[in-house]
Amino acid sequence: MLDRLRRMLVPTAPGDGLVAAAPTLKMREIFSRFAPYARPYRWWFGVVALFIVLAAAAETATIWLFKIVVDDVLVPRDFGAFWWIAGLYVAITVGAGVVAFADDCLSAWVGGRFLLALRTDVFRHLQNLSMAFFERRRLGDLLSRLTGDVAAIESFVLSGVADAMASVLRLVFFVGALLVIRWELALISLLVMPLFFVAARRFSKLIKEASREKRRRSGSISAVAEESLANAALVQATNRQDTEVDRFHRESLGAFAAQMASTRIKALFTPVIDLIELIGALVVIGLGTYELSRGRLTLGELLAFLTFLTLLYGPIRGLSRLSNLFFSASASAERIAEVLDERPAVVDRHDAQPVGRARGALTFSGVGFRYPGAERDALRDVAFVVEPGQTLALVGTSGAGKSTLAKLALRFYDPTEGTISLDATDLRDLRLHDLRENVTVLLQETLVFHGTVAENIAYGRHDATHDQIEQAAREADAHDFIEALPDGYETVVGQRGRRLSGGQRQRVAIARAMIRDAPVLILDEPTTGLDAESAERILEPLRRLMRGRSTLVISHNLMTVRDADLILVLDGGRVVERGTHEQLIAADGAYGRLFRMHAPASPLTA
Numbered sequence: 001m002l003d004r005l006r007r008m009l010v011p012t013a014p015g016d017g018l019v020a021a022a023p024t025l026k027m028r029e030i031f032s033r034f035a036p037y038a039r040p041y042r043w044w045f046g047v048v049a050l051f052i053v054l055a056a057a058a059e060t061a062t063i064w065l066f067k068i069v070v071d072d073v074l075v076p077r078d079f080g081a082f083w084w085i086a087g088l089y090v091a092i093t094v095g096a097g098v099v100a101f102a103d104d105c106l107s108a109w110v111g112g113r114f115l116l117a118l119r120t121d122v123f124r125h126l127q128n129l130s131m132a133f134f135e136r137r138r139l140g141d142l143l144s145r146l147t148g149d150v151a152a153i154e155s156f157v158l159s160g161v162a163d164a165m166a167s168v169l170r171l172v173f174f175v176g177a178l179l180v181i182r183w184e185l186a187l188i189s190l191l192v193m194p195l196f197f198v199a200a201r202r203f204s205k206l207i208k209e210a211s212r213e214k215r216r217r218s219g220s221i222s223a224v225a226e227e228s229l230a231n232a233a234l235v236q237a238t239n240r241q242d243t244e245v246d247r248f249h250r251e252s253l254g255a256f257a258a259q260m261a262s263t264r265i266k267a268l269f270t271p272v273i274d275l276i277e278l279i280g281a282l283v284v285i286g287l288g289t290y291e292l293s294r295g296r297l298t299l300g301e302l303l304a305f306l307t308f309l310t311l312l313y314g315p316i317r318g319l320s321r322l323s324n325l326f327f328s329a330s331a332s333a334e335r336i337a338e339v340l341d342e343r344p345a346v347v348d349r350h351d352a353q354p355v356g357r358a359r360g361a362l363t364f365s366g367v368g369f370r371y372p373g374a375e376r377d378a379l380r381d382v383a384f385v386v387e388p389g390q391t392l393a394l395v396g397t398s399g400a401g402k403s404t405l406a407k408l409a410l411r412f413y414d415p416t417e418g419t420i421s422l423d424a425t426d427l428r429d430l431r432l433h434d435l436r437e438n439v440t441v442l443l444q445e446t447l448v449f450h451g452t453v454a455e456n457i458a459y460g461r462h463d464a465t466h467d468q469i470e471q472a473a474r475e476a477d478a479h480d481f482i483e484a485l486p487d488g489y490e491t492v493v494g495q496r497g498r499r500l501s502g503g504q505r506q507r508v509a510i511a512r513a514m515i516r517d518a519p520v521l522i523l524d525e526p527t528t529g530l531d532a533e534s535a536e537r538i539l540e541p542l543r544r545l546m547r548g549r550s551t552l553v554i555s556h557n558l559m560t561v562r563d564a565d566l567i568l569v570l571d572g573g574r575v576v577e578r579g580t581h582e583q584l585i586a587a588d589g590a591y592g593r594l595f596r597m598h599a600p601a602s603p604l605t606a
Contacts, residue, residue, distance in 0.1 A: 360519030
C-alpha cells in the first residue's frame with residue numbers, strides 16, 4: 001500500500017527543486033526532543049488536567065441523571081423527583097460551562113506560550129547558523145518550517161496529549177458507570193476495543209508517509225513562491241510569468257496529490273472504525289434488550305447503558321485518531337528537528353579572547369579556502385596586509401575569489417589554509433561577536449529593511465540617538481534628500497527600500513556604516529547598479545567613510561580603485577599581480593588589459 005501511496009504523488013521535474021525530506025525520527029525521540037518546551041508550564045498543565053477530570057465527571061453525572069429521570073420520573077410517572085433532578089441538571093451544566101470556558105482559555109494560553117517559545121528558539125537558532133547553511137537552503141522552505149511546521153508540533157506535545165488525557169478519563173468514567181450498571185454487559189461491550197487500536201496501527205504508517213510528503217510539498221510551494229515574487233522584476237522583464245506559474249502549479253499539484261493521498265487513507269479509516277463501533281453497539285442492544293425482557297435490567301439502565309456505550313466509543317475513536325494525528329505532526333517535528341540539529345560551521349573557541357575597539361590592521365597570510373562540497377579551491381595562497389588608514393583593492397573577473405575574501409574577513413567561513421589576523425591576532429582566537437563589531441560592510445546589494453529611514457540608519461548602532469543618526473546622514477550626504485521625503489527621517493522606505501532610488505539606498509547604507517564607526521571597512525562593489533551621476537554623488541561620502549580605516553575595496557570595475565594604496569589582481573583564486581595603479585599600468589599585464597576595458601565605463605576617473 002505504501003507503493004500505491006507513492007504512485008499517487010506528482011513527480012518533480014528536473015529544476016523544480018523539491019526540498020529534501022527530513023531524516024525520520026521515532027515518536028519517543030520527537031516527544032523527548034520537544035517536551036522540554038512545555039516544562040515551564042507543567043503546573044498550569046496540571047490545572048488543565050483538573051479541568052479535564054471535572055469535565056469528564058460532569059458528563060458522566062449528566063447521563064446518570066438521565067437514568068434517574070427515566071426510572072424515577074418517566075416510568076413511574078412520579079413528578080415529585082423532577083425538581084431536584086432539574087436543579088442538579090442546571091447546576092452541573094453551569095459548572096461544566098465554567099470549567100469548559102476556563103479550560104479553553106488556559107489551554108489556548110499554554111499552547112500559545114509553547115508555540116511562542118519554540119518558534120522564537122527556532123528563529124534564534126537560524127539567526128546563529130553560519131552563512132554556509134543559508135547558501136544551501138531555500139528561504140521559502142525555512143519560512144514554511146518556521147510557521148506551519150512549528151504550529152503542528154504543539155498538537156503533538158500539548159493539545160494532543162490533553163486530548164488523549166480527556167479521552168482516557170472519559171473512558172475511565174464511562175467504563176466505571178457501565179460496570180456499575182451491568183458488569184457482564186460492560187465486559188462484552190469492551191471486547192471490540194482492541195479492534196480500534198489494531199485498525200489505527202495499520203493506518204498510522206500510511207498516514208505518516210502521506211503527512212511527511214504533504215509538509216515537504218508545502219515547503220516547496222513556499223520556496224517557489226518566495227523565489228518568484230522576490231524576483232518579480234526579472235520575471236516580468238524576461239516574460240517568464242507563465243514559466244513561474246507552471247513551477248508554482250506543479251508544486252501545488254504535488255501538494256494536492258499528497259493531500260488527496262492522505263485524505264483517502266483517513267476516509268478509509270473512518271468507515272472501518274464506524275463498522276467496529278456498530279458491531280459493538282448491536283451486540284449490546286441485543287443483549288440489553290434480552291436482559292430487559294427478563295427483568296434483570298431497568299429501562300433507565302438500558303438507555304443509560306446505551307448512551308454511555310455510544311459516548312464510550314467516541315473517546316476510543318478519538319484515541320485511534322489521535323495516534324494518526326501524532327504521526328501527522330511527527331512529520332513536521334522531523335523538519336524542525338532537522339533545523340535544530342544544524343550546527344554553525346563557525347563558532348567561538350572556548351578560550352576566545354574579548355576584543356574592544358581594535359586598531360584595524362588586517363593581515364592575510366597564505367590563505368586558502370574551498371567551499372564545502374566544491375571540487376576546487378576558491379582561494380590559494382593569498383597574502384596581504386591592510387593597515388589603519390590604508391585602502392587595499394581586490395580586482396578581477398567574476399569568480400576570481402574577491403567576495404570570498406570578504407566572507408573570510410567577517411568569519412562567515414574559516415580558511416582551510418593559512419591565517420587571517422586582526423591586530424596580529426588570529427580571527428579564530430577572537431570572539432565572533434566582538435570581531436564583527438569591529439567590521440563594517442557595504443554589500444553589493446544595498447540591504448534596507450522595511451521601516452523608517454532613521455531605523456535603517458540606526459541599524460548600524462542599536463543605541464544611536466536622533467542627533468547621531470542625523471549627523472551620520474549629513475556625512476553621507478543623505479540629509480537633504482531625507483528631509484525632502486514626506487515624513488523626513490520617519491518616512492517608511494518600503495520592503496527592500498523600494499520607495500528610494502538606488503543612489504538614495506546606497507547613501508542610507510553609507511550613513512549606517514558611518515554611525516557604526518568600525519575600524520575595518522569592507523566595500524563590496526559599492527557602485528554596482530548605479531548610474532554615472534549617482535555613482536559620482538556617493539564618491540565623496542565613501543571617501544569620508546574610508547578615512548582613517550583599514551579599507552578593503554572589492555570591485556571588478558578598475559576605475560573605482562585607482563586611488564587604492566595597494567591593488568591585488570585575482571585570477572582563479574590566486575593573486576597574479578599586486579602594486580599601485582601606476583605600477584600595474586606600467587607593467588601592462590592583466591591589470592593593464594582590464595583597465596583599458598573599463599576605462600570608458602566609469603565616472604570615477606578623478
